[in-house]
Amino acid sequence: MNNLEQRIWDYLDGTGTDQEREFTKQLIGSDSEFRALYEELRSIHLSVSSLDLDEPSMSFSRNVMDKIQLEPVPGSVKSLIDKRVIYGITAFFLITITALLGVLFYQTDWTQQSGLDMPEYKLPEFDTSNYVNSTTINIFFFTDIIIVLYLFDGFLSKRPNSKANH
Amino acid sequence: MQENKSDIELISKVLEGDKQAYAQLIKRHQRFVFTLALRFSKSREDAEEIAQDCFIKAYRALHTFKQTSKFSTWLYSIVYTTSMTFLRKKRLDTQSIDDESSLLQLESQVSDLSSNEVEHKSKMVFVNLAISRLLPDDAAIITLFYQGEQSLEEIGQTLGMEANTVKVKLHRARHRLKEKIENILHQEVRELI
CATH class of the missing domain: 1.10.1740.10 (RNA polymerase sigma factor, region 2, helix turn helix motif)
Structure with missing residues (x-):
């Protein structure tokens, strides 16, 4: 790119000092070659300035808002919880518990019999037939069916949204 | 509201x-x-x-x-x-591409218009086509400056550059745009002849 072009672009953008602008203006008036270049660049400048913006699809805004509805409010405690922290805490406790169990098992002498005589304990007799009968089983299954239907409904209502987004 | x-x-x-x-x-x-x-x-x-x-x-x-x-x-x-x-x-090829589909769009956009509108629309389509053939960075800088009406400082903030660097890049991008437009027009003239 030559300096003349740069001078003209600066003039068209309104940048540069007053002195430079005045000099460019004089060149446009006096030099026909410079004026031709100025007209060419001015035409590009005006054409690009008047270009229309492209339009996304009609469902664009709705698709974004559907996804936004599933997001927590920005800046809320829920949105600030980093999943990596949760995974870190989980990993820490899992490793600690595993290590403690490992040490415990390692230190236990499995060959030695217990030296303590534990008192014999007899569980009180518990008659389950009073509680587990056909009515309670029916109630149990009925509740299960209701929960399954509720979860299935939730799953189905989420699916159209995810389909629409793709 | x-x-x-x-x-x-x-x-x-x-x-x-x-x-x-x-x-x-x-x-x-x-x-x-x-x-x-x-x-x-x-x-x-x-x-x-x-x-x-x-x-x-x-x-x-x-x-x-x-x-x-x-x-x-x-x-x-x-x-x-x-x-x-x-x-x-x-892993798109970031070099300029001759997009055939853009030419097809050009033809469809020019139809059904009066002569003045055709001239104006053709010009717009040529400019759009030329921009689409620029490198993504050049196209973005021109779009931000002209259509986003962003100042050189604001474009600098967007792209993470100094305003002076943006100014140089904008000048270069416009120079390449001018070349692309000239190429497209030459191609059109050759096809007419």
Whole structure:
């Protein structure tokens, strides 16, 4: 790119000092070659300035808002919880518990019999037939069916949204 | 009612939990975000995906917007980084391409218009075609300057560059645009002869 072009672009953008602008203006008036270049660049400048913006699809805004509805409010405690922290805490406790169990098992002498005589304990007799009968089983299954239907409904209502987004 | 509110007022509403205020922000900026994404991806489907991704990213990070710059500048910087990541992922050829589909679009857009309109529309289509043949960075800088009406400083904030660097890049991008337009016009003339 030559300096003349740069001078003209600066003039068209309104940048540069007053002195430079005045000099460019004089060149446009006096030099026909410079004026031709100025007209060419001015035409590009005006054409690009008047270009229309492209339009996304009609469902664009709705698709974004559907996804936004599933997001927590920005800046809320829920949105600030980093999943990596949760995974870190989980990993820490899992490793600690595993290590403690490992040490415990390692230190236990499995060959030695217990030296303590534990008192014999007899569980009180518990008659389950009073509680587990056909009515309670029916109630149990009925509740299960209701929960399954509720979860299935939730799953189905989420699916159209995810389909629409793709 | 929310149409009259400024971007900053709408952002405050969103941060208070009013998600519908964000719909207004989307409506206000979607065309430019989409156009900018299109300059990088060169495909409407991909541009729409990038634009959606940008609005969701912007929503998640809205509380980090410091209001030291315009919301649009902040949003466009998200579009720029998201588009660059997209390009890297797709491993698109970032060299200029002769997009045949653009020529087909050109033909379809010029039909059914009066002679003056045809002249104006043809010019616009040629310029659009020339921009689509630029490198993504050049196309983005021209789009931000002309269609985004961003100052050199604001473009610098968006692209993470100094204003002077932006000025040089803009001049170079316009020079390459001029060459592309000339190439397209020469091609048209050769086809007519």
